[in-house]
Amino acid sequence: MGKSSKDKRDVYYRLAKEEGWRARSAFKLLQINEDFNLFEGVKKVVDLCAAPGSWSQVLARKLRGGDVKNDDVKIVAVDLQAMAPIPGVIQLQGDITKKSTAQEIISHFEGEKADLVVCDGAPDVTGLHDIDEYIQAQLLLAALNITTHVLRTGGTFVAKIFRGKDVTLLYSQLRIFFPLVAIFKPRSSRNSSIEAFVVCQNYSPPAGYIPNMSNPLLDHKYDTDYNNLEGPNRVIVPFLACGDLSGFDSDRTYPLNLEDGKDYVYHPPTQGPIKPPYEEACQLRKTDQLAKVVDPKKASSESSDKSKGDTTTKGSSIDSLPDCLDEDLEFDPSEQDVLEDLTELQIG
Amino acid sequence: MEQKHAIQGDFMTGPVTALHTVGDNIVLAGIGSYLHSFVISEQKSNSCLLVLPCRCIHGIREFTNETDVHTFAVFGEKCVTVVDYHSAAQSGKNGGPLDHSDYSITITTRAQMTEFEDWIWDAVFLKPKDSCHLALALGHNSVILWDWKHARLVEKVSCVESCILYCAKFINTQWDCLILAAGTVFNEILLWSPKGQRSQSGHVNVIKSLKGHQGVIFSVDFSHQKQMMCSASDDRSIRLWQFSFDNHSNLHETEIPLESWENSSYTCVHVLYGHSARVWDVRLLTCKLVSVGEDSTxxxxxxxxxxLQKFKGHRGKSIWSLSVDEKERYVVTGGGDASVRLWYLSSRSERSNYITQSLQLQQTSSEKEDDYPRSVSLLSYNEIIIITNKGFLYLHDIEKERWLTLMNDPDYRSYTVMSVAPAQQSCVVLGNIHGKLRIFLAEGSQPVWKSKDWNIYDGKIMSIHWLSGTRLLTTGPEGGIKLWNFDVDTLNLELDEQYILPECKQRWVSAASLSHGSLICGDRGGTIHIYQLGSEFRNPSQSFPKIHGKTGVTNIICHKGNVYTSGRDGCYRVFSHDDGHMTLLNTHRVYKGFEWIDKLQIADDGADYHIFGFQSSDFVLWSVNRNQKLLQIPCGGGHRSWDCSFRGDHFRFVYQKTREVVVCDTRLEQNQLKLKNALHGREITCVKILDANTEGCIVATGSEDTSVQISAIRCNEFGVKEIVCLEHLSGHISSVRALSLSPSSKDSINKKSTLMFSAGGRAQLLVWRLTIRDSTSIVTENLCMHMIGQTQKKGKTRMWKLQQIKLNPETRFMDLSSVQLSSVWSDFPAHLHLLASACSDAFVRFYIFTEEKKELIPFLESSLHEHCVLKVCCLKRQCGSDSVIYILSAATDGCIAFWKVNKKDIHETVKKFSQPNLDNRIFETCSFVKCDIHESSANNFNLREDLLDKESMWGVLPSNHKQHILKSDDRNDSQCSDEGQVSNKEQDSGMSVANMESNSSKENSIQRTKHVFFMKHHQSGVNGLDYIHLQDDDYLIASGGDDNALVVTSVRINSEGVKVITTGSYLCAHSTEITGVKFLSPSKLISVSIDQRLILWSVNITESRIQLQQMSCKFVCVADISNIDCQKLNNDLFTVVISGEGLATCQIHGI
Known part of the structure; x- marks a missing residue:
């Protein structure tokens, strides 16, 4: 499989590289903006879980219009990891569950609060859907919690959400803080992916609500009146898909020649993956240094007496060969639609 | 409230997310919401109970008490319940042999399911035993003390660090010294105690935080005995932490008090990398540790x-759960493939070691000194027979270390072929370079060796094969095959039949077998020939040229009417054999990298296949059913002369290596028990019901693991519903996304036969025929393979150059729908089918499949949608001779298009295709009839026109994957030389330059005849589409979208076209994307969604609108639901099958 095969399969991956975005998710924010006019009148923005930085790139390009020195606009990007600098974006390395982080954000706005908070964070999915959805929900709630500290009344909150079995519980939670909540699926997000975005407008916390970081915000429970597990009552917020159908379809397989007379040129990814947790393990695997089944005799350093002169006793090395079986399944990228969407270019 | 329309879940399987061993013979498993109990000795499930409705079980913890009743806390997500387990085997033992009733058990609920505010990561029953306190570790690092008997919250304590956890593990069992080891999203393990020091906010401080992992922590365990902790992480490593406690009192037995923890110190003693992906769970044992991971290892x-050991056998991705019995004899693992497997932990020195021994030939005379063995075989487990270069035939008894020289004949110098009879008697046959055959036979209990000679050829005997104890097959010069009858008692050899082996490179029989009056031979050129016994005709009646590739056929066996062949192409093939005619049913590749297959054996009465062969420098014995190597012996590479024999699970392997004979003794790696069978290794993307009744059903499933599986769901002897794999079909090179069924022309009342189309990634489409023998077995045949834009299965460079426009091989088939043409137009033969496909490159492609010729003819295509097409559905409009097939297609743009297929067009295409072409082979490129667009709302009409013009250039040639069955008449004068076969192949695919040119000239005669109806129903992708006939010309069409909406439209379809009558929709039908809709009746509809609900809707049609009303909603314990299928069992009962990360069936009553 050549390096261009992913370009064929995923048109947005290819476009992201061609347009210099750090991840294809940049298109998602651009498309949300097309429908919601998110950036209108926005001066102060917080980008939570910003790495690798594609949303910050979009914010910088859209809000500053290329003018790096525009002091009116302040973009603060927060992430636990460090990321490559982006001109015009203030970077803040911190934990979004800490009050100090919220205070630091506000200090960059000179005490004022943000007009818009965006969060494109997602965990590395495990594959067990209930756990993945739970963790994503907790990430969103943590983002919401810090948002209640830094967002001005009337402001907008945009975050990634997994549309899973208990998504209605999150909706009802968000509705407490925002009268307008919509689920939005940009065209650049695949049909097969459970990922979508909540666009929450007109922040209006309940009367007397005091933001509190010392206890985590937990998701709602099913009850009989408002949100049933199996019954007819469920809070289902309106779903919106990006209106413009003329753009590229993320599910469609395109030929490499998108336009007549314009030849396909392979572009390397704009930015390589940030140090992933499995970096060392991958290195060991590549150099064939992962632990193999050992000879038990050698392991216990016993020299066994050989009963016959020319008889050799060995531990069979049944499993010491390369994993000829797993290799195919594990690395056939065509099987990894959902995963790719979530980890963006990092898989590269 | 009583629901009139009840949806009842009756079976579910999926990832095994929790395991717990009980005593010696019971394993409890959590699969979805169900708690299963397995009996190890029976390898069966004896009970299954819904314990956590609508949740997935993630943990089972035992309450240790001394009674016969076991009590367990079962938890998952935010819920916990307590159950009792009563076993009949333990209470009612009377010394006699156990039967099924002895394994009957009852599981009763002690404490109702309780939901907590946060995710539960661990639970422990606290001491003292009568306290009925359960401690629970929650998702944001807090601990709850819960009185389970009185369902009362006693206390909740939170840690100062309230970050998200990925795992937690309680250490100790008393509240006063309870320690929680919490694995956080920030790569740390935090140790804290609910009784620990509190900060000002009332939260408890952390005692220790263990840093070092580079990723989130997935599992933690602690061993009191070793005072060691271990952790598994996203960084794919396992870390071992050695603790030392100041208090030197004996900490081994008792619990380590809080102060000791506070004063403890620890060091990371090992960082272990052994898994090739993430590590999910790890467990510390007395002197070992066990880990499972995403690499299914x-x-x-x-x-x-x-x-020390690596257990591989789970299919696909991830082992999720792990349990070790108390005595540490075995590990039980539960996988994403829905299987539960048991592995013995005994060390390798006790098991499966092998002893190799090199045999020295006797050194008695000087003449023998430079002698060496030429061929070696096992006469019995203990007796090796060796023929040497100098013409010595030795018999060596391995146990007694005794040598016997049977022969010393210079006639048999330098060249001898040898074969050992398969029957009980000791009988060896030799053939030499002069055409002389010599048979050695041992007689009596103190064996006396007799021998007799025959001259059977005027030249070299090329090969000898025993077909049975009395039948012998020899090949001589110029392909002369002779079949002999051998009488053991009289030592008489009688010529029975003579045949000619067609010419090939090394012209001799390499494998042979007798089956139902036919002789089946394989040659060194990979060809299989069939000869009829008792026929005058000496040539093969049927041949499969080069079916096993260049390196030859290695083994042919017959079993239950089928013929199995193996070859060095890494494949084994299954043929049916009726009336002297063989039909290829299936090709199976064992696994990538294992090419040199030398022998195939049917094991476990047909339930398993054992494959013997060489992989790189090792001899391998592979079990297909276990998905595991039973043996792997490093022997330096492939050996031409080898033999093996079993005695119980002892295995003896002998081979000849340059100048020596090596004997290797070992034991089979029977270290795996399958308690529950595997389904698919990855997500199931599509499901179809093949057959169903009230007892159970047979389903076909396609998966991202690139396989299609046919399984039966039925009750076992314990009355527990289980899924049994009938056939695992490989052949797809990428994920399978769609299945479609159509009745086969071979379908009859007593033999249900169905055509199955399967398609998916890499533009690949396969056609199969499935014939259900009974509920336990099925015959599958692979009829045809097609790839969009590829002209030949193994394209030659020449062909690729000719192919001007290559289609994108990354194109995925998204959906299929098929219809048997004779069901619409009774004058069509039963073997013709229309197949509609949805493709990711924005095309809908229609094909005609002729079952008779096993060929798929491209028929129509269009890229009207301009978006990835997701769904297709064939609608039959039946009105006598005016019957028409409409095809509905839906794409990611939310639009549904109607396509019309006329009888005339199909007729013409079929006719054209069956006309003889240049090479008098059946081949003709069909010209694509383009669909014209009759549509008002298309704003970019011109662009589409352009596209259509472009399409006309896309000369797609039909792939022509045909079996190379050549009737005897055809074959008579055709030489089976290498070149001859190549040209034959070419003819088959019908590709020649002249042909290509004629094709391209035909491309210009494209008609645009069809018209289209178009409607936009959804904001984005349509993932569910179905129709039902209402009355007269009226049809109901239902669609479910990515936008959560369900739309039902009533359309009138008649000669004037398609017209929408009324439409009704339910915008928030589900809370997430709808992935399946099905009509049960014109007034009832079901839908499923990623939100894991199955909803039954009533459809009320009035003149002005259609109203949808939710009648019933059922939670389905299968994540990522991808598809549904349903079948009517009787007027009141439907069975529904739902696929996703697992499979579930439901029954719907009261329609």
């Missing part, structure tokens, strides 16, 4: 950090 380590 279970590793056993010692405390020095060496891997």
């Amino acid at each position: 279970c590793c056993v380590w010692n405390y020095e950090g060496d891997v």
